[in-house]
Amino acid sequence: MRKYSLLLLAIFGANSVNAQEDKYLWLEDVDGEKSLEFVNKLNDATVEKLSKEKDYKLIYDKSLEIYNSSDKIAYPSIQGNYVYNFWKDKNHERGIWRRCLLSDYKKGKYNWETLLDIDELSKKDNKKWVFKGASGLRPNYTKFLVGLSNGGGDAVIIKEFDADKKQFIQNGFYMEEAKGWASYVDENTVVISTSFGEGTTTDSGYSRMAKLWKRGTLLKDAQLIYKGKQSDVGVWSGVFHDENKSYVYFSRALTIFSTQKLFWHNNKVIALDIPDDSQINGILKNQIIVQLKSDWIVNTKTYKSGTLISLNLTELLKGNKQIQVVIEPDEFSSIAGVSTTKNDLIVNVLTNVTSQFFIYSFNNQKWSSKKVDAPNLGTLSIVTTDESSDEYFFSFQNFITPSTLYAANTKTSEMKVVKSLPAFFDASKYEVKQFKAKSKDGTWIPYFMVAAKDLKTEGKNPTLIYAYGGFEASMEPFYTSSYGVAWLENGGVFVLANIRGGGEFGPKWHQDGLKEKRQNVFNDLYAVSEDLIAKKVTSPKHLGIMGGSNGGLLVGVAFTQRPELYNAVVCEVPLLDMQRYNKLLAGASWMGEYGNPDIPEEWDYIKKYSPYQNLKQGVNYPEVFFTTSTRDDRVHPGHARKMVAKMNDMGYKTFYYENTEGGHAGASTNDQSAKLNALTFSYLLMKLK
Incomplete structure (x- = not known):
């Protein structure tokens, strides 16, 4: 056993402070015989228990019917x-x-x-x-x-x-x-970022090079046009199009939020003089569209964080900045998406967590706009645009309105329904409300609640909170087809929490949850939980939480910091060992979000919440359901495996299910998704009803 542990230390690295003290390190050996034996034993026990719950078969059948429906869009x-x-x-x-x-x-x-x-x-x-x-x-x-x-x-x-x-x-x-991709430059040339052999990937496992590859030649002989550092997150390449012009670009990610933008122009590399933390959203009529994530001062003028601007690309490639403001969102808004048609820009603006579309046209070196009369009080998303015309397709949905696909044109106000999802459950019995809860530092945190119209506020409703809280990802209303048949129709209340760390209110909403401010994210979840309890919607006995990936970290922290608040926790493809997360798979790429645990000053704040390190004996933890995938090559399955092993050895009961494929999504097929749904909601109903 000692020899085996040393081998694993050599594979996975021993520079984490307490790596040698981690007796569950062997579970990081993804396909190791002993690891898979552990996984299969726990999988069998979980399926054996939960598949016998009275609602399991019905949830599985209904979920599979939804996933396989020929009426899907x-x-x-x-x-x-x-x-x-x-x-x-x-x-x-x-x-x-x-x-x-x-x-x-x-x-x-x-x-x-x-x-x-x-x-x-x-x-x-x-x-x-x-x-x-x-x-x-x-x-x-x-x-x-x-x-x-x-x-x-x-x-x-x-x-x-x-x-x-x-x-x-x-x-x-x-x-x-x-972990790479390629894009056509022309019929006989692609620009590619991938692993080109030993020493060509970063510490995060992504390419550190961009090459031009000619048809009929070997990849190893492709022309190197850019090389980043091993400590970078990665180098990605692609091609921007503006009518008949094409531009080869590559981005060198210094951190997950700081990226140097470079163009291959006239056979040389040109670094664009724009902020590293900004985001390029395309090119239209020689205007490169850029979204700012922090204030940018140019010639004494301040362009505020969150603003969408454009710059004359020809001039920018010469080092000159000719800037136009497209839109500057207010404190209650953020830009949720930007798309281009042949002649126009479509901007999706999120205001109080609901979507609106605006069309921007660039004429006479100025931007003009008009609002699209699209459905409101829900989530709008651009599905696809036509580069040869101004036609586009978009979708609309909210919690009780099935997703609907529309065809539209930026030059006209005409739009038509192409297809709507069927109503997989009777939504007339439910209503959606939006509330705000006051977090520990006084910040108001919005959340949506979907519940029966005749909801009784006696503190006994089984209630599920879903949240994420990271990477500037906004949690927007979505049609709850599988949640509807599995949860709402079984008397459940569903809550979507818009906690900090997301992008619902622009870059600052995200930045208020970064690194040493991470506790704000967790406090926001507790505030929403306590508000639901205060309103007597539910009580700790009937309250559960669910989150995946970064959301898995969120709920992992929640049940270790505030175990008295929850009776069910669904912790999906999670990060949990925050002392070693940067050593596992793509973990090093997220240090811009969480911090570097190898730096003592940063470990000082990470160690206060890291779930794996904060497990204690003698605490009344809820009986957690952990899920992951053997084939997840983004968040290492070792996080969930080790947490379960440690909890079980401490005497705590858990549920565990690891799909043998599916990657970070957790499932590859409709049958696998339906099974995971049935296991998850059977667990929640068992614990919370």
Whole structure:
């Protein structure tokens, strides 16, 4: 055993302060025989227990019916004259990639043509392939670079595909499995960032190089155009388009929130003189669209954090800054998305956590705008735009309104419904309310509550809070199809909390939860929880929380800091060992969010909340349900494994389920998703009703 531990230390690194004291380190060996034995034993026990709950079979059947429904919306991706779509149902477990003519799609004539059957390919190759998208060659889009993951992880192989012949191109562009991607520069050239061999990836496991690769040559002979440092998060490359012009770009991520933006222009690298923490949202009419994440002072003028600006690209490449303000959100708003059509900019503005669309046109060197009369009191999302016209598709949804796909045009006010999801549950019985809870430092935290109209406030309603609280990711209203049939129809109350760390109110809302301010995020969750209890919606006996990834860390902290508040915790694909998170898989890339535990001053604040390190004997913890995936190559499954092992050895009961594939999403097929749903909600109903 001692020899085995030393081997693991050599593999995973021993420079974490207490790595040698961690007796569960062996569980970080993802595919180790002993690790998988541990996993299988716990999986069997969890399935054995929860599958016997009275609601399990019904939840599984209803969830699978939703996932496999032929009435789902076939969301379009416009590329050339076609609409492309990836589709799963009961006959296509791993899915098919297909297309139909755009002109037919707009008429409701879905003459789908299957291009690639992932189930057939998986059988042929004896792999568990998961489709990870395709990047096409403009303007005709007859060739594509297709990404495939074995098991659903982030690492992919890339194979070139001929859409007309419906087959992979023999001796076409091919990238071995890696966390990378490639984009066409022209028919015979791609720009690629991947692993090019030993020493070519960063500490986070991403590429540190960008290369131009010519057709018919070996990848190892591709032209190096940029090289970052091993300590960088990574180097990513791609191609921006502005009508008939193309620009090869690459970004060198210094941290997850600080990225140097570079263009390959006239056969040389040009660093754009814009803030490292800003975000590029495309190019339109020679205006490069940039969203600011902090105040930027240029020639004594301050452009405020959160503002969307544009700069003349030709001048910027010369080192000159000609700046125009597109939109400056107020304190209750943030920019949730930016898209371009042939002539216009579509800006999705989030105000008090509901969406509005604005169309911006650039004429006579000035921006003008108009508001789109789209549905309100919910979430709007751009689905796809047409680079050759001003047509676009968008979706609308809220908690009790099924997702609906619309077709629209930036030049007209006309829009029409293309398709709506069927109502998978009777939403007429429920209502949505928005409240605010006061956090420990006095900040008001909004949250949505979905509950029966005749809700009794006697403190006995089973209530589930979902939250995330990180990486500037906004939690917006969504149609609760599976939550509706599994939770609302079983008497549950659903709450979505808009805690700090997210982006609901702009960059500052996120920054108030970074690093040493992380406790604000946890306090916000407690404030929402206590507000629901004070309103007698629920009580600790009937209150549960759920979160995944960074949200898994959130709920892991919550049950270790405030165990008396919750009777159920669903902790999905979580980070939990914050002393070693930066040594595991992509963990080093998140130090901009959490801090570096190897720096004593930063470990001082991380160690106060790290769930794995803060487990104590003799505490009345809730019986937590942990989920993860063996094939998650983003957040290491060792976090959940080690936490469960430590808790069980301390005498605490837990539930644990680790899907053998699925990557960070946790599931690869509709059946796997339905099973996970059934396990999760059976657990919640068992604990909270």
